[in-house]
Amino acid sequence: MKHLYGLIGNPVSHSMSPDIHNSAFQDLNLNYYYQAFHVENSDLADAIKGIKSLGIKGFNVTVPHKVSIMEYLDDVDESAKQLGAVNTVLHENGKLIGYNTDGNGFLQSIKPSLSKPLEKNSILVIGAGGAARAIYYTLSKFAPEKIDICNRTLEKAVYLIEHFGAGQRGEALTIQEAESNLSEYDVIIQTTTIGMHPDTAEKPISLKMAKDNSLVCDIIYNPLKTALLKEAEAKGLQTLNGVGMLVEQAALSFHIWTGMKPNTEKMAEIIVGKLGGEHVNR
Ligand code: NAP
Numbered sequence: 034m035k036h037l038y039g040l041i042g043n044p045v046s047h048s049m050s051p052d053i054h055n056s057a058f059q060d061l062n063l064n065y066y067y068q069a070f071h072v073e074n075s076d077l078a079d080a081i082k083g084i085k086s087l088g089i090k091g092f093n094v095t096v097p098h099k100v101s102i103m104e105y106l107d108d109v110d111e112s113a114k115q116l117g118a119v120n121t122v123l124h125e126n127g128k129l130i131g132y133n134t135d136g137n138g139f140l141q142s143i144k145p146s147l148s149k150p151l152e153k154n155s156i157l158v159i160g161a162g163g164a165a166r167a168i169y170y171t172l173s174k175f176a177p178e179k180i181d182i183c184n185r186t187l188e189k190a191v192y193l194i195e196h197f198g199a200g201q202r203g204e205a206l207t208i209q210e211a212e213s214n215l216s217e218y219d220v221i222i223q224t225t226t227i228g229m230h231p232d233t234a235e236k237p238i239s240l241k242m243a244k245d246n247s248l249v250c251d252i253i254y255n256p257l258k259t260a261l262l263k264e265a266e267a268k269g270l271q272t273l274n275g276v277g278m279l280v281e282q283a284a285l286s287f288h289i290w291t292g293m294k295p296n297t298e299k300m301a302e303i304i305v306g307k308l309g310g311e312h313v314n315r
Contacts, residue, residue: 137282
């Protein structure tokens, strides 16, 4: 039987989710199809009614509906509830159930790059927006040596530490403070929008003080190599771009819908290919 899945958001025209999910459906011989739907804020309630009545089996949720979708769902899984945001919905037995795969998607993507167990790392998160919240919440549960947050708006970093740190001790820092303390961190995770296409020359922080064996992650995937990752590479530091997180959060959504694991290497190749890259940098 043909099942329909999808994405709701605004904008969605540049989303690569249809490419990776449809490819995975084909690979696994599933007669399913994934379609992106542009949904305005004022149409969200109607869109949800349509999803229910048309029997769409599951969908992803992106900006600007990740928070507002929650009031239309029948149930929300614990971590999505804690985070106050949903990026994946399963439609099962007439009920819509919300999940958030962003934090675990990042966790899956960083695991192969860590040189020691997560809990032994000292971590800095740059940024305090929605993605930072999911990453901070997920990583804090492992009780790393330290996990600090720096952000342009300091109060937002303080808020994340107070509400999403799972009892973890952490400091909220200004960007300048973090920049001069950079040698304290094994892992630096950049989650702001700075450096994203088209403003590719911009960097949220200087890596001058970063220690030699640190890992620098940038969750941006367009461009594949941000100015920050270029600086890290030039310093000989280990790097990780946002393709892995994008793929892994999608793979977790796919698993919620189908119970199956897609080929994440192939998903990454599709994304890198669409972004004009030649090889998978994960
Ligand atoms: P968001 O909620 O809007 O948060 C934006 C963050 O960027 C905030 O910390 C904000 O600081 C900071 N920022 C924006 N402009 C700035 C500037 N000019 N100077 C200093 N800081 C600035 O966005 P988000 O949803 O967390 O997404 C952030 C980035 O992550 C985007 O590039 C997105 O594409 C990427 N992302 C990637 C994945 C993936 O799968 N790879 C998943 C989710 C998101 P203030 O708090 O001071 O405003």
